[in-house]
Amino acid sequence: MHIEARLFEFVSAFFALTAVLYGVLTTLFATGGVEWAGTTALALTAGMALIVATFFRFVARRLDTRPEDYEAPKSVTAPGNWASSARTAGGRC
Template identity: 40%
Template sequence: MKVEALIFNLIAVFCFVAALVYGVWSQEPIGTTALALSGGLTVLIGGFFWFVSRRIDARPEDRKDAEIADGAGELGFFSPASYWPITLAAAAGLMGLGVAFWYFWLILIATVALLIAVGGLLFEYYVGQNAQQS
């Protein structure tokens, strides 16, 4: 996580320097504000990564003497075949259309569809034929 924190903090420094230079040269407040806010957001992410990196053990990516084999092993469980992400994307797209055109009935349908899709994705391996046996 230290590498990620360094990357985001360097981007934040660049955004702040660019905001300062842009603000002095152009005297235009909108772009200066956008660059300053971008720097602030990257400071938030970099600070979070730095905060987490102090509390976890060093990963192979963080050690200079690490070998490629140090990063081998199981990374986690990834669903081999699931239709719920497609359903979730369709429901989110439907919600976007409902909000864009401000159709209250479409927003309601999309909300129900989103709740069903999130629930299905969340509980996919806890119920039905894919349930984990304990």
């Protein structure tokens, strides 16, 4: 769940930055000033993503660490040469 929480934290930060940038750019270039519907929608999207990220962080603390949550996963290499075994099978795997 740590990976999912981090993903939604990045999504939340992206939408928050986009909301600020959208608000500033519509203020500078639109004739009517700030376009509030789009700015509000982007800000609320950032808030919703932050709620999901917070939930995943909360759940991740209660669960055991999953194998995909390890920072440095173990590298597994297969023994032998896979290309030579494909050639001996006549190119069929």
